[in-house]
Amino acid sequence: MTEPLVAAHALTKTFGDFVAVDAVDFEVRPGEVFGFLGPNGAGKSSTMKMIGAVSPLSGGTLRVLGLDPGTDGPEIRSRLGVVPQEDNLDHELTVYENLLIYGRYFGLPRKVIDERVTELLEFAQLQDRRQSTVEPLSGGMKRRLTIARGLINQPELLLLDEPTTGLDPQARHLLWDRLYRLKQEGVTQIITTHYMDEAEQLCDRLVIMDGGKIVAEGSPASLIAQYSTREVLELRFPVGTEDRGVGRIGDLAARVEELPDRVLLYTDDADAAAESVAARGIVPESTVTRRSTLEDVFLRLTGRRLVD
């Protein structure tokens, strides 16, 4: 087996007494797209910053590209591309200058940078914005520029912290397409996201974090197989309906979940379950049958609560 690009064992990050990342273990293999999912405050960004060799570990061990971030920080960072959660472009400079400066930080000659900038602007669909300052760009354009900036050094490993948060669907799909192209080119990627469809689309493997711990790990399909059923039957009721018949349908599903406006039945055959529900005289306002998604897994594992 090839050596993992990133290997973390009991990796821990504390801020004072607060434990943000609590002894997590994971490995990222060359060429794969690896995801971190988790609610707000789960410790995703903290983990990414340690991998990016910008935030010192509080405990455990971490190897990135076979090196130790504690001692080989500059060497590691020279081979990484980083797209931070919060935009930190230089708003006073132009699109081109942002890329140029970043390239210079990596010690690239001007000529090489200029060649790459042309490709990257095309990649990010910002060709006609080359000389525009960053300030007036839309959120999606800034995001694309940040990603282009992270690619200026042709990184072996790309760290993307919520790359598509705040983007409209078109921009998201464009980005997914771009990230897929990078994967084809062999760039290993680590992505954090709140979007389950994004994780399902992009990630070969992912971990779900909650409260600083990893609570599940696997491919999207295997996580669904392990933590959910093949299908879900949703029974919708007007809020406040007294009797939703929950007591009479427990045997129809592997698991039943009650929400204010819905009852969810996790089952391998949602249509069959729907017929049985009807046969028992339960009449919801509407029914939806659908496949299980990563979102079901996520909500089951991290609970339907609002952290933060």
Add this chain to the structure above:
Amino acid sequence: MALTSLRVVEYGARVYRRTWRGSVISTFLNPVLFLLAMGVGLGTLVDEGSGGATIDLPYLTFLAPGLLAATAMQTAAGDSSYPVMAGIKWRKTYEAALATPIGVGDLVLGHLGWVGIRLVFVTGVYAVIMTLFGATTLWQGLLSIPPAVLTGLAFAAPVTAYTARLKQETGLSNMFRFGIVPLFLFSGTFFPVEQLPDAIEPLAYATPLWHGVSLCRGLALGLDFTVHPLLSAAYLAAWMVAGGLLAHRFMRRRLVV
């Protein structure tokens, strides 16, 4: 580290290429206005009154080199306060740099390096204008540029350190209000510190600006020094180095978490 720091200097230059319009006017205009108003205008009164006897020089001549040092201080403090705060907190451009092979040491050195270059430009312009006013000869005016730049760096470094610790920007306006402006007024720029009440006079000698003024005035006018010039230079260098080390420490504490 030194080589990678140059990349940060280059960054400073690039930002300046975008923003120079905001400061270049004052670079040229301030010395002219100050030398006109204080040097020529006020100077006429001073020279005709008892002041002439005390300083034993035309007031314009006395004032100009002192203002050169004070201008270096103000430029350095300005460049090391709000822009540094922006890099740390408002725009997070330092965070962006730290995701590359650039380290905290490079940020600090590169920043001070760029401020140094700016100071050469600003004090150079000043020295030429000072010469045009007839306050000194061109040669002596140019000779006073190095000590002026050193004076600036003796402020740039500690101000960077101070800014790196600040959570709120009000600390910056307070620094100018209670630090830079009083220094500007009372460090021998406008009048000899011997004129200060005896109780505060020694304080003035402890300020780096007084040593900067002393060096610039001595070199620009070919006067005798009250304190040996090498001692003054060493004192300024000590502020620069100590400030730089502190800036490095505070910046690391702030940015590497």
